[in-house]
Amino acid sequence: MGKSEQQLPLSSELVRNIQRIKETLGNSTDLVAREFLIGSEECVKAALIYTDGLADSRNVLEALMLKLREAPLKQDLSASDDPLRLLKDYSISIGEINPVSDFDSLFFAVLSGDTVLLLDGHAEGLIIDQRAWEDRGIKEPSSQSVIRGPKDGFTETLRTNTALIRRKIRDPNLWLESKIIGRVTRTEIGVMYIKGIVSEDILKEVHSRLDKIDTDSILESGYIEELIQDETLTPFPTIFNTERPDTVAAALLEGRVAIIVDGTPFVLIIPALFSQFYQASEDYYHRADFATVIRIIRYICVFIALLAPSLYIAITTFHHELLPTALLIGLASQREGVPFPAFVEAVMMEVTFEILREAGVRMPRAIGQSVSIVGTLVIGQAAVEAGLVSPAMVIVVSITAISNFVVPAFNMAISIRMLRFPFMGLAASFGLFGITVGLIALVLHLCGLRSFGIPYLTPFAPIIIEDQKDNVFRLPHWALLSRPHLISQKNRIRQAKRLSKERVK
């Protein structure tokens, strides 16, 4: 697509304009160019151009065309200097109308679902917002469901998504900036933040990184995520994504920036911290004590998901003396006749589980049940009965798998899942020593990570005592006085202390 050609101004001849539009789109059949006449005596040729399926064609024909035809009854259109303006001011009862004078903007408008009005004899047209396409509607988010809390989830439409966020925060300081990214897809990106709370530095960084993107397509927010993240060589996500408007609203109120991408229900939140991935929006809707217990359980589960197989390998192959005698004899009796070393056994089972999990996601719903039956039988029973694996290993693999799904953020769960394989290798080579070294390396790596300049492990490291109120613990709402330290550095006070104290009494 030569840009210079596209920048061509519109011609003043309607026929030539329409011809060029059709040629450029290769006579695509979903493009509609409806020519008609305006005026009773001195008719002016006009055309409405829109894409079928993206524009509200019924509305275009009924409301728009009828109104346009009535126009000359009140005003002499051909005599006017600026008939387009006249039409805009008097005839068209539609909110968003913009002038267009070049083909580039015209194509963008038409292909985005707008309707373009062209008049013969004028090298200008009007872009009339008449977008209406079929979309999925607001459904409960499938990836982050809650028991208590709002059940609406984002959709594929950018406008719907921004509306869902606005419905939560009705403040004039909630600002939305738009960008078009992707040379071919020309995807609309919305950057949302609360002016006065957001850190200007982070916002500037977000803008500059977004502006540097030069790609032909953005089909999902994952594209953006990978293009703007701080560090690529890490298993950990440094940008958060969510399907939930309430999560985005809460993040905006903490001073974070949301990036909404047209065409996907997953909204990015920047900056993202390690602890954020272990917090669910529900934590704030349940009682504080309950939420705290749940969070602690989540952290325990992370350790199980990361280390259970490797600890099993290390202890059963290197450190037999760590087990109580009765347990050791029990495990030894299970391992009698198992032909593989514990490491091979564990890798085999973990890989089998990963295969089953992936199959569970990919396969058509209709055959889901048969696969899960085969899976349970293969993993759970047949392998044990055939003497390929020991029953204890099945328990270890199951608890690992289940613990992994406790992590509320799916992308963090994947990271943990991937990391357990190197840990198993370390355990099989060096025992607990290897696991310890691996953990130290992991923590060092985490300490080095940044998300848009914010240390990834905040508020663990650097430790911020004040922010511990909402980290592993979730204190009651009356105690959540300030926003996170490093993210929003101004306007940090969320509620007056005095008020909260009264509430305690």
Added chain:
Amino acid sequence: MKKRFIMTVILCFSFLLQSGCWSRRELNDIAIALALGIDKSGDQYSISVQIVNPGEVAAKTGTGKGSIVLTQTEKGETLAEALRRITTKTPRKIHLAHLRIVVFGEEIAKEGIGKTLDFLSRNHEVRADFAVLVAKGLQAEKILRVYTVPQEPIPANKIFKSLETSDKVWAVTAIVTLDELISDIANEGKYPTLTGIELLGDIDSEAGETRENVERMKPIVVLRTANLAVFKKDKLVGWLSETESKGYNYIRGNVKGSVGQVACPNGGKLSLEVIRTKAEMHGKVIDGQPQVDIQLRIEENVGDVQCEIDLTKPETISLLESKAEERVKGILEGSIKKVQTKYKSDIFGFGDAIRRSDPAAWNTLKQDWDEKFPDVKVNVNVTVEIRRLGTVTDTVDTK
């Protein structure tokens, strides 16, 4: 940069390949030894190892035909040598970390066990938390070859649990671990004691070594933990009776629970359960004469009334208390007297008590403590408090 990255990846993967040659041992490559028996055989040591057969332990996979444990015996100039030689009889390497008991034969115990302890404490695999026992009148090997009750089919476990249980509720045994034993041998002022273990029933037949032994309602041969063995340094010098063993445990403050009887005023007997004891020992030297005060406080419940007595009266209780005090005092003095006159070995730690209170005097006393020990004057003071009378006040009326 790229080269370095590839090198790192290769290095990481090579870790996995190296794992085969490390000190890695799969669970099915080790023979878990739960009991060790040490005997003398001529000039050599004879070592018996009780190894678990894990396949038989599991209820599901066990065929019921093989033996749950297997005892192998080998001889050698040193313990380490004998132990390694056992691998000629077993396919797997002996794993000593889970030892529950170590049994010394009476013969080697009389000659001295000091030299064998070095191997056990030096070996990095051996933990020091197992119980050390002496086979009473037997070779240790015999003890390790007996089938035990079906509830605890692994004999080493059975013995260890019996020790633990009787330690809690009967108090005539003592769990002496390796480190306690070594420190008792090495320290001046307290000599070791070890719990004995013996066989009852038809000892000479080999019936105890077959599964038949446990399939019978009344086993042919039964393992029993028995009383305490008195050591002088590392040599066995004799045995205490049941009551004397209990007296020893009272003095050392080892009693967690026990039962004792007192005679009722109008005939018949009444037993008291010990629920809590606290023993204190203070040494002193008066005119060069070492003395030891033993203060024992016991709390008891009424456990069993076999006579006519009105327990609701406070006078009865104080009467019972003073009777119990007398009785316990008798037990303590009995065992002290036996040890002082017969064995002349300071197993009670009187020397230790004197060293703590009067280190200067101890420095001169310790030269010939073994001679002085029999003459130590011991003042025993027992107080008994009866706490609870049980769920009934009057006994069953049989009239």
